[in-house]
Structures are given as C-alpha cells and as structure tokens.
Amino acid sequence: MSVTVSTSPYRFSWFDWFCLWYPPGWLILFNRHWQHYKTDPDGWKWFEYGLFLLPCGFYIALFIRWLRLGCRAPASNQVEPDPVYQKAFQQEILAPILKHYFRGVLYQTENLFVSGPLIVAMNHAGMCFPWDFMGLGLLLSQVQERFVQPLAHPIFFDHPWLVWWLPRGWAQVLGGVRAERQSFEAALASVCGDRTLEATPEPIVKDVVLLYAPEGWRGLAKGWQQRYQLASFDPSFVRLSLRYRVPIVPVICIGSEYLHPYTFNVRRLAQWLKLPMFPISPLILAFLLFPSLGVWAVRTRLQYFIQPVWRPWEEDANGATGEGESETGRCHGWGSCGKGQRSQRAISYQMAEGLRLRLQAEIDQIRKRLHDLTGT
Known part of the structure; x- marks a missing residue:
C-alpha cells in the first residue's frame, strides 16, 4: 500500500531544473516527485537517476535495479485515487511543463460551468505519452475545483514494461480509470449512485470530470498522414451519458498531432511486444539511446477549444x-x-x-x- 511520507511541497533543486531542461530527465522528475510524497522502497535510487542522462545509461540502471530487487519486478501496491497528490503533481510538475514547454491554452471556458459530473470527450493524438490529456486535466482543474479522472489504457496500470518506468500505482493515484467499459461505468456509478435515467430524472451533484477519448487507440495510432482526421467513435460514452444523465463536453485539441510528428505505427511489431502501438519516426534513434524519453514529447502549442455542453x-x-x-x-x-x-x-x-x-x-x-x- 502506498503511504504518504511528506506533506511539505516539493521544491525544485538545481538538479530538478536541469532535468526539466534536459528531456531524458523528465522521467526522473516524475519519480522524484512521487518519492517525495509516497513510500517507494522498490523505486529508483539517486545513482541510477544519473545513468538516465547518459546514452544507453538507462539500460545499465535498469539492470542494476533488477539485481537490487532480487531479479524481480517492482512489487505491486494497493492504492486509491488521491486528489491531494493529483493537485500537488499538477501544480509542481505539470504546471511548469505545460506553461513553458507546451504553452497550453484553454478557450471558451464558459462552456464548462455546469454543475455535477461531466464526461469531457476530446480528440487524442500524438503517438506518445498522453500530454494532450494531462494538459487538459491540469487546465480544467485550474478553471474549476474538480477532481479530474482520465480514462487510460490498461498499459498504464500493469504492463510489465511500464512498471519499470513509473511507480506502481502511479496512474491510479492520479485518478486514472482503465479505458474499459466496465471500469468506465463503475467510475460513473461511483459518483452517480443508482440514479440512472431509468430510475429517476433527479440531477447529479458530485463534481467529477471523466476525461475520455472517443476514438480510443484508433485515434492515437492512426499516424502522421491522417493527422486531424477523426477515427470512428466508440459509442459507450454516449450510452453511459444517456443512462446516468451525465452531460458531455466535447473538446477539440489543436497541436497534439505535433507531439510526435512524422510518425507511423508498426502494427505487427506492436502486437509482438504486446503494446497498443509501436511508433517509428525520425526520433527513434534518440528513444533507443535514451529510453527515459518515453515520457517526453516534442515542443508544441496545445490549444483546447471547449464546445457547448451536449445532453x-x-x-x-x-x-x-x-x-x-x-x-x-x-x-x-x-x-x-x-x-x-x-x-x-x-x-x-x-x-x-x-x-x-x-x-x-x-x-x-x-x-x-x-x-x-x-x-x-
């Protein structure tokens, strides 16, 4: 179980500022911030972080950590969503990255002022770490005091590779919900109770935002040639909106296609590696030399356009x-x-x-x- 070990704010040292400037260091920031607030006995150590910054050093650090853990994977933890940690992570890590690097801007915010829970449905692209979703979650929380829960692919929860990059339970603590129909409905039911459309027309009061990508991985893996062309939508979010009477706020993100440009997906290789996609781009050599770049993306301007509420x-x-x-x-x-x-x-x-x-x-x-x- 993940236990909070500190309540004091995380303050950047010179090393953190260096990691923010040097892209292979972003993964270090994520892990150091977690270790400031949470117990992480199986996590990365300071001498391993230094290897992240060297070409191919991540592989050496990974091997050292594997030996240190007794040739096993990091232990799993029983964790729960933590709004306090989500707010700290947003303010102390995401905010400087989004402001100075991705330059995120939210337009037409008047469409957000709706009471009760919301399903925010956005086009999702980039073939990389979901910076478009994380940026939107931060901006939404700045406009209104709401707990934002993104629907994320199951690889962010228990994939045998990703548990070496990010702490076990990281996605759950930040409010992540598995992008599966049962989990999606359970998340809505937890804030709506049994007040479905069939049961009663009474309004719902809990202020939670569920971030959802209607295209699913079809949108993320479509490749550079189909940028800004929406893939087919999974209708499950409409069905659940009808059932629980939760309004949908559509959001359009411009700029996310440039998070990892000139990319195409190698489907067969992705299937062999049990990944939802395997992107190939001019940056592939950099990713091979510095695997910690997996949480990094190309600098772009993320612009979010909030559309009218749909019921x-x-x-x-x-x-x-x-x-x-x-x-x-x-x-x-x-x-x-x-x-x-x-x-x-x-x-x-x-x-x-x-x-x-x-x-x-x-x-x-x-x-x-x-x-x-x-x-x-």
Whole structure:
C-alpha cells in the first residue's frame, strides 16, 4: 500500500531544473516527485537517476535495479485515487511543463460551468505519452475545483514494461480509470449512485470530470498522414451519458498531432511486444539511446477549444416523441435522429457518429482560422 511520507511541497533543486531542461530527465522528475510524497522502497535510487542522462545509461540502471530487487519486478501496491497528490503533481510538475514547454491554452471556458459530473470527450493524438490529456486535466482543474479522472489504457496500470518506468500505482493515484467499459461505468456509478435515467430524472451533484477519448487507440495510432482526421467513435460514452444523465463536453485539441510528428505505427511489431502501438519516426534513434524519453514529447502549442455542453438524453427524447427527424430522416445537430424502435446500441452509435462529424467540421474550421491568422 502506498503511504504518504511528506506533506511539505516539493521544491525544485538545481538538479530538478536541469532535468526539466534536459528531456531524458523528465522521467526522473516524475519519480522524484512521487518519492517525495509516497513510500517507494522498490523505486529508483539517486545513482541510477544519473545513468538516465547518459546514452544507453538507462539500460545499465535498469539492470542494476533488477539485481537490487532480487531479479524481480517492482512489487505491486494497493492504492486509491488521491486528489491531494493529483493537485500537488499538477501544480509542481505539470504546471511548469505545460506553461513553458507546451504553452497550453484553454478557450471558451464558459462552456464548462455546469454543475455535477461531466464526461469531457476530446480528440487524442500524438503517438506518445498522453500530454494532450494531462494538459487538459491540469487546465480544467485550474478553471474549476474538480477532481479530474482520465480514462487510460490498461498499459498504464500493469504492463510489465511500464512498471519499470513509473511507480506502481502511479496512474491510479492520479485518478486514472482503465479505458474499459466496465471500469468506465463503475467510475460513473461511483459518483452517480443508482440514479440512472431509468430510475429517476433527479440531477447529479458530485463534481467529477471523466476525461475520455472517443476514438480510443484508433485515434492515437492512426499516424502522421491522417493527422486531424477523426477515427470512428466508440459509442459507450454516449450510452453511459444517456443512462446516468451525465452531460458531455466535447473538446477539440489543436497541436497534439505535433507531439510526435512524422510518425507511423508498426502494427505487427506492436502486437509482438504486446503494446497498443509501436511508433517509428525520425526520433527513434534518440528513444533507443535514451529510453527515459518515453515520457517526453516534442515542443508544441496545445490549444483546447471547449464546445457547448451536449445532453444526449434531450435529443433522444426529441427523437422518441417525434420532434426530431422521421425514422428514415437525416441526423441533425449533435447526432440526433428519428429512432423509432431501434436498439439503444444503435441509438448510441448514431449519436456518437453525429458528434464525430460535427467535431470534424469544427476542427477543419479552427485549423483554417489559425492558418489565416498565422500563415502556418
């Protein structure tokens, strides 16, 4: 079990500032910050951190740590989401990186002022560490005092390779939820109780934000040639929004495609390594020499455009009562259609596809406006 060992703020030393400036040192920052607040007997030691900074030194440090642990993997811990640590990590580590390196900006924040829990659905790209999601989580928490829980791929929880990079339980403590339907629904149920659409129409009061990528890994692994082209949406978030009456706030991120540019995915190699993707780019040599660059990304400007709040159950009601299109009519708005007796799964899929088309059109318009303003 992870135990808090310090409540005093983490203060940067000259070594931390050096790690912030030197990309292979970012992984050191993540681990040192964890070790300041949490017990980590199986974690990295100071002399191993020094090896991170040398070409191929990470492999030597990894071998030393493996021997030090008795030729075993780091022990697993039973951990729970920790809003206090999430806030400390955001303010002390993420904030300087997002402000000075990724230059994150949130636009149209008036669309966020909705009471109760929210599902924030964003296009996810970059083929690298999820800096677009982490940046959005930080900016959302700065606008409103909410606990932000991102849905993350299972590799961030128990992949046999990643447990050597980041502390065991790191994703869970930061509020991460497995990007699986059962875990997604359990996270919503924990803040909504049993007040589903079928049970009662009463509003929900707990202020939690669930960050969700409707494209899943299809969006992240699509490659440079398909940048800013939205992949198909998984309709599960619409189905859960309908069931629990949780509003959806769509967000468009511009700049995430440049976190790891000129990249394509080698699917067969990814399957062999049991990874969701294996990106190949001009930076591959740097990653081989410095594996700690796995939490780093290319400097870019992350711009987030908050779209109007979407309440799918209102459109579903309109369609069911005949206020929408006819059963053979066209979709309109955020994806509402005449639904008749179609299954809930078909309704969710149609509404998710309508949202995808609307967001794709908005992405194209935003990129055109930015091109006209900057000429790039």
